Amino acid sequence: MQITGTGFFVPEKEITNADLEQMVETADEWIRQRVGVERRRISEAYTTADMGARAALAALEDAGLSPADIDLILVATVTADTLCPSTAAWVQQKIGAACPAFDINSACSGFLFALDTAESFLARGTYENILVIGAERVSRIVDWTDRATCVIFGDGAGAVVASRGDRFLASLLYTKGGDDVLKIPNFGGSSPFYKGETERPVIHMDGQETFKFAVSKMVEDIEAVAEKAGISVSEIDHFVCHQANIRILTYAAKRLGADMDKFFVNIEKYGNTSAASLPIALGELARSGRLRRGDVIACSAFGGGLSSAACIIKW
Ligand code: UT7
Numbered sequence: 001m002q003i004t005g006t007g008f009f010v011p012e013k014e015i016t017n018a019d020l021e022q023m024v025e026t027a028d029e030w031i032r033q034r035v036g037v038e039r040r041r042i043s044e045a046y047t048t049a050d051m052g053a054r055a056a057l058a059a060l061e062d063a064g065l066s067p068a069d070i071d072l073i074l075v076a077t078v079t080a081d082t083l084c085p086s087t088a089a090w091v092q093q094k095i096g097a098a099c100p101a102f103d104i105n106s107a108c109s110g111f112l113f114a115l116d117t118a119e120s121f122l123a124r125g126t127y128e129n130i131l132v133i134g135a136e137r138v139s140r141i142v143d144w145t146d147r148a149t150c151v152i153f154g155d156g157a158g159a160v161v162a163s164r165g166d167r168f169l170a171s172l173l174y175t176k177g178g179d180d181v182l183k184i185p186n187f188g189g190s191s192p193f194y195k196g197e198t199e200r201p202v203i204h205m206d207g208q209e210t211f212k213f214a215v216s217k218m219v220e221d222i223e224a225v226a227e228k229a230g231i232s233v234s235e236i237d238h239f240v241c242h243q244a245n246i247r248i249l250t251y252a253a254k255r256l257g258a259d260m261d262k263f264f265v266n267i268e269k270y271g272n273t274s275a276a277s278l279p280i281a282l283g284e285l286a287r288s289g290r291l292r293r294g295d296v297i298a299c300s301a302f303g304g305g306l307s308s309a310a311c312i313i314k315w
Helices: 017-021 028-034 048-063 087-095 107-123 207-229 246-256 274-287
Strands: 002-009 014-016 039-041 072-076 101-104 129-136 156-163 168-175 238-241 296-303 307-314
Touching: 002 048, 002 274, 014 017, 017 028, 048 072, 048 087, 048 129, 048 156, 048 274, 072 087, 072 107, 087 101, 087 129, 101 107, 107 129, 107 156, 107 168, 107 274, 107 296, 107 307, 129 274, 156 274, 168 207, 207 246, 207 296, 207 307, 238 246, 238 274, 274 296
Parallel strands: 072 101, 072 129, 238 296
Antiparallel strands: 002 156, 014 039, 129 156, 168 307, 296 307
């Protein structure tokens, strides 16, 4: 597999920390220092699929391909607009493609789970080009009265075209099932036979436990995937990681003995966009002029499940 195009889309509406100070008891300084977010984009009218489709079209343009060239669409999301059709099916309709399409849910790690899945399909030898998308309208599932979570998240979508090639050097996926640290309950359902309590379908997160999991798994995963690729951490040119908290990235960089300048950071602009965060970062890095052909990129993500994933890509 190789990545032949990247693209991303974020909604125009920007919510600053000052705006949030009007909604919950928080402070711009606290959010900047503890999380690293200054502003985030919020979708008023774009559905998750609308954003995913826009990111997909940008990636197709970058790859010089059209929707007809795509053999499969994978969308990583925890904020599907409808349980059925899948977000991927909506994206297929919106961009005018005709290929199979399905969603993957592994929370904030979802994009890397989808990328790994794409490689398996390409390895069969029957598909040439796969659209891998991370798209999230997280604002729909945030409790806007909970200051511990509402200051963190944002909406957006990122996409790549994954084509046959030999530049996906190694990948690993991890899941430790359980909902004690991070969960988003489903809607209550309609069964007249069910008498259980229903929880609100919003993000419930133990921030500190998630933080500890994130730092230790990022370090462990990047070291393991680098070894799998036969390279040392010092040979990695760029770290493109899930943008959840600037402190998570700085701790991980320190433990890996890596220069923080090699870590791509855009959390200040977009906050945590869940499965969209990594492909948005990759799309921005690709457009920054800092990526050279042959550069080695380590990607790492973590989130609900609990889950984590990492891969090594040669650009
Ligand atoms: O993509 C999914 C993965 N998610 C993550 O990676 C999240 C990982 N966790 C984190 O990023 C951090 O744990 C948070 C940003 C969620 C919280 O930061 P923290 O430094 O761990 O804060 P804390 O939960 O230990 O709370 C410290 C204090 C508390 O006040 P007291 O009890 O010390 O008086 C909180 O009530 O900060 C308070 N606090 C806030 N204060 C101002 C919590 N949220 C806020 C806020 N504004 N928004």
